[in-house]
Amino acid sequence: MLHSKERMLTPGVLCLGTEFVSVHETDHVVDIKIEPETASNSILYFILPKASLAKKFTIEVNFHHPRAALTILGLYQLHDRHSVEIQTTIHHWVPHCTSKQIWKGVLHDASKAAFEGRIIVHPKAQKTSAHLSNKNLLLSKMAEVNTKPILEIEADDVQCTHGATVGCLDQNALFYLRSRGISVDDARQLLIDAFVHEITDDISYEPFKKQIESWVTHYVV
């Protein structure tokens, strides 16, 4: 039984620390809206289920109350010809709010992902801290990712960063592991796990840590 401030919004998406969350689901689209309370500290975990029917996720966050902080830790892993589209929009309307997003993508086979992360800091939202990172690992020549981090800043006293990377497995690391006798498959898996676990290592909420880790491992295989 979840506490009122702990909600499984849809399979793989867990929200902690805020009550003002709404979810709208249709066959292939999941829309999530969050409006964090004053001085709240909330987390949204997004682990895309392996067999997700939803093709598109939108997450809209509106900071209408001061001193609120929200962290989003997101992971999408796709196989075969699956594709996903993820859009996040963070509106900072009022001062002294913090948003932090770490998104990681692992793309196998001929899978495709589109990620768009928009941060809008409105004129009154001074002392905003907003950070967004999206890192992607391409494991096949057929895999594809489009990533678009967008910052729109209309206030002058803010701290904002955003960045996106797309890369392949580190061949030097792969060679190093294999030269110690580890099979190529195990070595690849070790490196993928290492990439993915940045998302789970930060989970401090014990009751869900195990569950989320089992999701991650499950989806990695």
Add this chain to the structure above:
Amino acid sequence: MLKINNLHATVGDSKTAILTGINLTINAGEVHAIMGPNGSGKTSLSNILTGRDGYTVTQGDILFLDKNLLELSVEERAAAGVFLAMQYPVEIPGVNNSYFLKTALNSIRQQRGESPLDAFEFMQMIKHYLTEVGMDEKFLKRSVNAGFSGGEKKRNEILQMLLLQPKFAILDETDSGLDVDALQVVAKGVNQMRHPDRAILLITHYQRLLNYVEPDFVHILMNGKIVKSGGKALALEIEESGYASL
């Protein structure tokens, strides 16, 4: 143990020859040193011996314990007993050092038909070797080589060598950039590996390491070829008069 016959190789997509006819026989129980100026092919040779991508052998062959080494995958070579202590050990953030060491040891044991060690047996073994190389147990909890100093990385290489107990260990410039304490740890580790059933190949720029680990043979590599071989006196000769004198 190792027999390299007329080895020619190119690197990358270029047709430029990086090795131009290496002949070298290393028997069990021997310690060989290869010295040579920058760009002479020392690191290419160690990479080809361990199966790194990016090199093409155009002529010649390599026999290791009577097997064609070039036909084996990187991990099969490791299981057969080839070990390379790398010049630049790779940092792997997110991969726990202890997990890495245990996976490596058990992968090799499995390929050799030995039973895997459980967590307790592994800890007993690794603690012993950590003491040998003067590393604190906290290194086990860190990511592989991530944020390690130059000396710590090289100690970690020696730790892996002691743990995996290879038959043939190549040390590629393991001595470069080390302070005296770390150099002595490396030397102690290598000397500990000296055994009638094992062979060691030291690749180095300098005579310095050879003061601590006495080689049976010294070879000078220049332009992809061994131009001179001799005993340890040859290393001293090079130290005094340089490669240009050859």
